[in-house]
Amino acid sequence: MHIAIVGGGVVGVTTAWELVRRGHRVTLLERHQMAGNETSKGNAAQRSYGVVYPWADPAMVFKAVPWLFQTDGPLKLRVPPSVDAIRFMFATLRYAWSPGMFGLNKRAMLRLGIHSRERFLALEQEHDLAFDGDHKGLLHLASTPEAMEEYREIHGLLGELGIASRLLTAEQVREAEPGMTGDGPLFGAISYDTDGTGDCHLFSRELARVCEGLGVSFHYGVEVERLAFDADTVQAVEYRAADGKRQSLAADAFVICAGCWSPGLVRPLGLNLPIYPIKGYSITATLTDTAKAPVSTVHDDHLKVVSTRLGSRLRATGFVELAGFNRDIPEARIETIKKSVRSRFPGCADLTMAETWTGFRPMTPDGPAIIGRGPRENLFLNTGHGTFGWTLSAGSASVIAQLIDGEEPSVPLDAFRPGRFQE
Ligand SMILES: Cc1cc2nc3c(=O)[nH]c(=O)nc-3n(C[C@H](O)[C@H](O)[C@H](O)COP(=O)(O)OP(=O)(O)OC[C@H]3O[C@@H](n4cnc5c(N)ncnc54)[C@H](O)[C@@H]3O)c2cc1C
Known part of the structure; x- marks a missing residue:
């Protein structure tokens, strides 16, 4: 499958890594000239799996x-x-x-934290990444x-x-x-x-380098302006390229990892993300x-x-x-x-x-990230990670890849469902 990812922060890059390892063709679009240059740049550097x-x-x-x-x-x-x-x-x-919501959400986030730690350890064993x-x-x-x-x-x-x-x-x-x-x-x-700890910006850049080696195509300096969609599917992302020209990229599936800028991309499809x-x-x-x-x-x-x-x-x-x-x-x-x-x-x-x-x-106003299928069958969201996006990136990338491949995710995703703000 050809999968387009919007956003090259730590969440987008880890998602690209999980997907390319599963044999997908992956294209990632990022408006900065490098990965991990927005919220993933100067954070507190904690991989605080037990504190989410x-x-x-x-x-x-x-x-x-x-x-x-x-x-x-x-x-x-x-x-x-x-x-x-x-x-x-x-x-x-x-x-x-x-009543009870904080406890349920905290348990769900901690379970994702446990999975994230496992995925980080596997990733670090597989690749030699210099990120302190x-x-x-x-x-x-x-x-x-x-x-x-x-x-x-x-x-x-x-x-x-x-x-x-x-x-x-x-x-x-x-x-x-x-x-x-x-x-x-x-x-x-x-x-x-x-x-654990680690420089999220360096990690994102290092992992992007690894992903490029594995065949992921990175389009830097491009601003995704909208998704082209019909009643059933998303067909393409329309973006402004570095030379200012408008272009379109078709794919079989799309993953929105655009952090704070995700709501504007999915609002035209009727999905409200109060990030x-x-x-x-x-x-x-x-x-x-x-x-x-x-x-x-x-x-x-x-x-x-x-x-x-x-x-x-x-x-x-x-x-x-x-x-x-x-x-x-x-x-x-x-x-x-x-x-x-x-x-x-x-x-x-x-x-x-x-x-x-x-x-x-x-x-998000409740706290858990937004991880799951969006309002079209080939649209997926991995965004809204708030205070813990570095910590939970490896785990949430793993579960979104499992969902895309039609597998049962390793962690229950009910607390993270994208449509919960409209219920
Ligand atoms: C002060 C501070 C301390 C923190 N400390 C920690 C910590 O210790 N541990 C922890 O786990 N988390 C921490 N966080 C949170 C963590 O940094 C974030 O949750 C995480 O970086 C989010 O990653 P992301 O990839 O979702 O978003 P981002 O890093 O913001 O990436 C989104 C990317 O999408 C791109 N993008 C958006 N819209 C478009 C578009 N239309 N076209 C093209 N590209 C687009 C952006 O340029 C950006 O690069 C902290 C955050 C802050 C602010």
Whole structure:
């Protein structure tokens, strides 16, 4: 089968890899000049299979309101909020308060996380990819005794699902992360021992190189404008090529992996995807003292900043901001991220030289990604991965390939069904 993929972020590239290995002819269209150059570029670099959870979290709703009024608070809302932002927040509240939904969705995402880890390990065994990837675990710090109580509950659920985790005292945390000599509050942590890290941008580029070797055709610098379809099938993607000319590419099946830009492509087919671009920021700095740096990846629950070791670099990220597709990088946001790094890993890097970045999480109002068949028999969606697209990319690519080939997916996909927002 000839399959066209729209979008060359980490989700599109992993999808291309799964499909070409199954013997399909694959063409991928991407508007940037390279793979992984949009949201997949500067993320927190965590492959946090054991930490995936839905955005619509009933416990978060009450914490979120005070955060909005704190200078360093992790949640920001552009004032006045747009109609889209208000609509998205109301939809989130509706899902958060639907009895039982958070638990069901969290279990579904964790199952996909387990599968994703398996697929990453298989992929990394098959190909030698240089992306500063590792599986040295993940720590969620507790800066209050209450946070430790929450981790105890999470530890219980993970045990039920067979996902390894440990509760650590503050002393054990310092043993695991000897560079953590800062004065940030610390009451312990939960450790996700089988989780990992890796530069998602480098991974996407490296895997795209492998895919090219396997025969995938990459069309870079092209903007897909619309899908050509009739009542039963999608026939082609119509795109503007790098030279500005309009062109059409016919295929037997189509997979939309266009992240935040997916809704506009499928709206003409009658499918509503309420994906909102949740903005975040990151800094990347060269380490000046590796002994003072994180060993792996550490989530500081105090300022909600993640610090991750990527080879000889430090990546630190933070903020959840509803501001539409606004690419400004306010100095205050970057300062908060640096403050967290200084309070946990002082002296590990020269933060004045850090590279700054902003990107948009393709968030659904409930939380699970959108994975499944679209409103035409040969149209498939693998998008809306929100906070966890790097972590879940390998698993979601695997299950969408299984669906395309008419196989039973390794993970139940009910929570991820594309039509759920219209039910
Ligand atoms: C601050 C921050 C921290 C994060 N940290 C983590 C983390 O630690 N772990 C984790 O798992 N996830 C993390 N994420 C989320 C993760 O980065 C995303 O979920 C993931 O990158 C989404 O991948 P994607 O391929 O779906 O989207 P993208 O990377 O955005 O790729 C979509 C691609 O489609 C292309 N495209 C769109 N429309 C068109 C069109 N019409 N024509 C041609 N091309 C098109 C775009 O150019 C883009 O390259 C983080 C996100 C942010 C913002």
